Amino acid sequence: MxxxxxxxxxxxxxxxxxxxxxxxxxxxxxxxxxxxxxxxxGLLDADLYGPSVPLTLGVSDQHPLLEKEGENDMISPVINYGVKIMSLGFLMKKENAIIWRGPMVSKALTQLLENTVWGELDYLVIDMPPGTGDICITLSQKLPQAKALIVITPQQMAIADGRKAANMFKADGISIEILGVIENMSWFTPEKHPDEKYYLFGQGGGMELAKELNCPVLAEIPLVSDVCELGDTGKTVFASNSKLIVKAFEKLVNKIEQVNKVLT
Ligand SMILES: Nc1ncnc2c1ncn2[C@@H]1O[C@H](COP(=O)(O)OP(=O)(O)O)[C@@H](O)[C@H]1O
Ligand SMILES: [Mg+2]
Known part of the structure; x- marks a missing residue:
């Protein structure tokens, strides 16, 4: 490290x-x-095949600056919403993404992680690529101190996907603690019926996976109609018309704070 x-x-x-x-x-x-x-x-967008963070945080037209630090070429992260952001999306042309191969990707990611001037951070959040491929394994091996959140949707089928992601963190030579499960698109509450909850994709998927992994469900995040548009226009859920999704993220932060207090 x-x-x-x-x-x-x-x-x-x-x-x-x-x-x-x-x-x-x-x-x-x-x-x-x-x-x-x-x-x-800090936020590292490690989904090198489909980096979406520059767009969703409204910084896709920005370029991180290169800095010399002794022998090393370092990169200054782009900052928005108070978050230090780094993504290969800043450094590559979109049309080139497809030709990347495993070893190149792992090397690029390692450089991105290690050559970014993160400074002192309380938290570095890493948006992993989906699945259990090279990038996930490289990162998990390089960052044994990291802790993982597994995001699923409530369907029964999603449990199998979540299990796959969780298993990777326990694979050969990797031992990453799983902090908890995040159930996204858990339910829907129509604006006109604020007291109702519709479980569009079924119920209990997050809880079932959490039990299996022996960890808590750290958040149940509602399906909210403006999230997609907000993301596409570089805005966060804190600009949503729905206070429910804002609360869900605030609660998630509280839970993470609690877990970290227990650990330290
Ligand atoms: N809770 C939610 N409510 C409504 N739309 C959501 C929610 N979470 C994600 N989305 C939308 O679903 C799509 C996929 O989400 P994304 O975060 O890009 O998924 P992933 O990174 O897992 O591929 C995006 O268009 C996003 O805006
Ligand atoms: Mg993504």
Whole structure:
């Protein structure tokens, strides 16, 4: 581990067994929620095949600056919403993404992690690629001190995907603690019926996986209609018309604070 990671207190890997479950939404908004609570926070977009963080945090037209630090070329993160953001999306042309191969990707990611000037951070949140491929394994091996969050949706089928992601953190030579399960798109509450909850995708998936993994469900995040549009226009859930999703992220931060107090 290089020096620039030594001043990071907590590293949180946000993982999922497959794409489209809201992993990036959880990772980015968790990072912003932590920053809003006053924690110095970084966000590494490690989903090199589909980096979405620059767009969803409204910084896709920005370029991180290169700095010399002795022999090393270092990169200054881009800052928005109080979060230090780094993504290969800043450094590559979109059309080139497809030709990347495993070893190149792992090397690029390692450089991104180690050559970013993170400074002192309370939290570094990492948006992992979906699944259990090279990038996930490289990161898990490089960051044994990290802790993982598994994002799933409530369907029964999602449990199998979540289990796959969780198993990777316990694979050969890897031993990453799983902090908890995040159930995303848990329920829907129509604006006109604020007291009702509709479980569109079924119920209990998060709880079932958590029991199996012997960890808590740390958040149940509602399906909210403006989340997609907010993400596409570089805004966070804190600009949502729904206070429910804001509360869900604030609660998640509280839970993470509690877990860390217990650990330290
Ligand atoms: N709680 C939610 N409510 C409504 N839309 C959501 C929610 N979470 C994610 N989405 C939307 O679902 C899509 C996939 O989410 P994303 O975070 O990109 O998933 P992943 O990173 O797992 O592929 C995005 O368009 C996002 O805006
Ligand atoms: Mg994503």
């Amino acid at each position: 290089k020096n620039n990671l030594e001043n990071i207190k907590h590293i949180i890997l946000v993982a999922s067994g497959k794409g489209g479950v809201g992993k990036s939404t959880v990772a980015t908004n968790l990072a912003v929620a932590l920053a809003r609570e006053g924690y110095s926070t």
